[in-house]
Amino acid sequence: MSIGLGIVLFVIGAILAFAVEVSLDWIDLSTVGYILMGAGALVVILGIVLLARRRRTISTSQTSVDPATGTQVRRDETSAPDSTAY
Incomplete structure (x- = not known):
């Protein structure tokens, strides 16, 4: 979603x-356009960084x-993926 928003x-x-x-008279549309282009580029970069960060852990x-006791046991593991898998 963030990459699409950045492109838009x-x-x-x-x-x-x-x-x-x-x-x-009250606004320069060219400057607003450059500001939106910069914001879009920043959102795309942040979206890519967050996507790459999300793929680093396996839970x-x-x-x-x-x-023996009839109680529920929950086991959680978090590990980094193998670097050769990419």
Whole structure:
């Protein structure tokens, strides 16, 4: 979602900066376009970083019943994936 939002911001900014030739007294649409393009690029970069960060850990959860006592036992493991898997 964040990568798509970044692309949308970048495209809207490019349209405002390069395609719209409307002159307004109270705002410079070219500057707003450049700001949106910068924000879009930043959102895309942050989205890529967060996607790469999300893939670094593997979490495993297992719930079972102990046959001797009848209580539930939950086991959680978190580990880093093998670097050769990519």
